[in-house]
Amino acid sequence: MLSLWRDLLNLIFPSFLDCPLCGGKKEGKDFCNSCYSIISSYKQELYCSRCGRFAGKGSVIPCVSDHYCYICRKRQWPFELVRAAGPYEGVLKETIHRFKYLGRKNLALSLAGLMVEAARMEPLLTCVDLVLPVPLADEKLHVRGFNQAGLLAEEVGYRLQLPVNHKLLVKDFETRPQVGLDRVAREKNLAGAFRVTNTGAIQGKNIMIIDDVFTTGNTMSSVAMVVRSAGAGNIFGLAAAAGRYF
Numbered sequence: 639m640l641s642l643w644r645d646l647l648n649l650i651f652p653s654f655l656d657c658p659l660c661g662g663k664k665e666g667k668d669f670c671n672s673c674y675s676i677i678s679s680y681k682q683e684l685y686c687s688r689c690g691r692f693a694g695k696g697s698v699i700p701c702v703s704d705h706y707c708y709i710c711r712k713r714q715w716p717f718e719l720v721r722a723a724g725p726y727e728g729v730l731k732e733t734i735h736r737f738k739y740l741g742r743k744n745l746a747l748s749l750a751g752l753m754v755e756a757a758r759m760e761p762l763l764t765c766v767d768l769v770l771p772v773p774l775a776d777e778k779l780h781v782r783g784f785n786q787a788g789l790l791a792e793e794v795g796y797r798l799q800l801p802v803n804h805k806l807l808v809k810d811f812e813t814r815p816q817v818g819l820d821r822v823a824r825e826k827n828l829a830g831a832f833r834v835t836n837t838g839a840i841q842g843k844n845i846m847i848i849d850d851v852f853t854t855g856n857t858m859s860s861v862a863m864v865v866r867s868a869g870a871g872n873i874f875g876l877a878a879a880a881g882r883y884f
């Protein structure tokens with residue numbers, strides 16, 4: 639199944655001639671020199687040990703090996719930790735937009751490659767049993783034509799040699815922005831939209847939830863809550879990009 643997905647993608651989208659991130663000349667490598675240096679700079683970024691969001695310029699970083707952002711110091715998340723390939727800005731943000739809104743599905747390969755690099759830097763992620771993408775509600779899936787998290791999950795699973803299940807999690811309806819509700823109420827509403835179709839397939843498993851972007855964390859948190867209620871073991875998140883905290 640996994641190799642079928644790769645064969646299919648390679649057939650439809652032959653190897654990139656230009657840099658997949660910026661469209662510049664890549665001269666036989668995966669990315670152009672400029673994108674290489676930007677991607678390498680992600681590895682120097684400081685991030686929250688829990689939610690994986692990146693420290694904003696000027697934020698005060700405590701001198702400890704594990705540090706939590708101001709939100710994670712106060713908030714209990716239903717997941718162990720989240721990691722992301724890089725900050726949601728610049729070339730990474732533009733790439734995600736082209737992937738998601740302009741339908742450049744082949745960018746899943748490059749983005750998932752960066753996500754896997756980030757995952758490999760986190761030892762806890764070696765205990766994952768099963769990869770689940772954040773689902774889209776049917777109406778959104780019909781408009782977009784594909785689930786961006788599903789494509790990323792498929793490629794991440796392939797590269798990490800982990801099973802991916804696209805049917806265990808569903809989103810029954812699209813949630814609208816809910817003005818006037820506080821965070822807890824909004825999150826409860828959002829969590830109500832997600833459902834596990836077969837709890838037996840999740841029980842006791844260490845789950846990696848895949849999404850394209852982690853910003854407020856509300857989506858990842860809602861999905862993790864549902865997966866946790868279904869009896870999952872440890873729950874982790876992996877995103878192509880994460881926001882910054884200040």
Ligand SMILES: [Zn+2]
Pocket residue numbers: 657658659660661662669670671672673674
């Ligand atoms: Zn480039």
Ligand SMILES: [Zn+2]
Pocket residue numbers: 686687688689690691706707708709710
């Ligand atoms: Zn945090």
